[in-house]
Amino acid sequence: MIAAIAGREVRGGVVTPLLWVLLGVGQIVLAWIFLQVIEDFSGLGADERGASLTQELSMNLFAFAAVIAMLAAPLLAMRVLSGELRDGSFDLITSAPVRLVQVVLGKLLGLAILITPLCLLPVVNLVILGGVTTLDLGQLAAGTLGLWLAGLMFCAVGLYASSLTAQPGAAVLVAFGILLLFSIIGRADALAAQDLSLFGWLSWNEHLFWFLLGAVRLSDIAYFLLFIAFFLALTHRRLSNRRLQ
Secondary structure (H helix, E strand, C coil): HHHHHHHHHHHHHHHHHHHHHHHHHHHCCCHHHHHHHHHHHHCCCCCCCCCCHHHHHHHHHHHHHHHHHHHHHHHHHHHHHHHHHHHHHHHHHCCCCCCCHHHHHHHHHHHHHHHHHHHHHHHHHHHHCCCCCCHHHHHHHHHHHHHHHHHHHHHHHHHHHHHHHCCCCCHHHHHHHHHHHHHHHHHHHCCCCCCCHHHHHHHHHHHHHHHHHCCCCHHHHHHHHHHHHHHHHHHHHHHHHHHCC
16 A cells, blocks of 8 residues: 555656656756866866865765755655645545555655655766766765665655645745754854754754765664654654544
């Protein structure tokens, strides 16, 4: 049943222009960043380069791809529940012999499949360098994994926001607000007189940073999995309360 729900979301996503517009715009922006990094790196002498080409590409290309994924996930998620709540089709789903947890997991799986091509766009650009120069494939694989985990977290946040309202536009704004909070909360350390490590830990970009450096740490994987599960639990709770109303 989870696979059936996910397949329904994927089919609905690929027949609408939104996904293809996001992929097209994302590829254009990342291609420009890729060429800019290559131009800047090749213009420096060997003694002027503070980092390897792999490091430069990872910190610029993958980092900006994460911003694109953060903007794209709420847009992809807004129709998943908000649209169904608005037109009443969600009531038909819940009246079927299916558990709410299966509905939530199926919709997240569908969003995960839709967001994956966006997370692979940096790799598409790097294929051009195949045979031209040597890149650290391990670091690039770590960056791709971190970007994908961040994308899943963004989808979970978008799914939760979509369960709060029957207005897709409002769901997008709520999701953007939550993700913006998780993006800037780490700056509270710099504004406080003491080290507030909790705020730094809550910031998703602080954990993605280690993936971009090529370090796959269990603590960073646990962070993304924890918040994915947290927002899925909130979504399940919200839908359960709605069913009882």
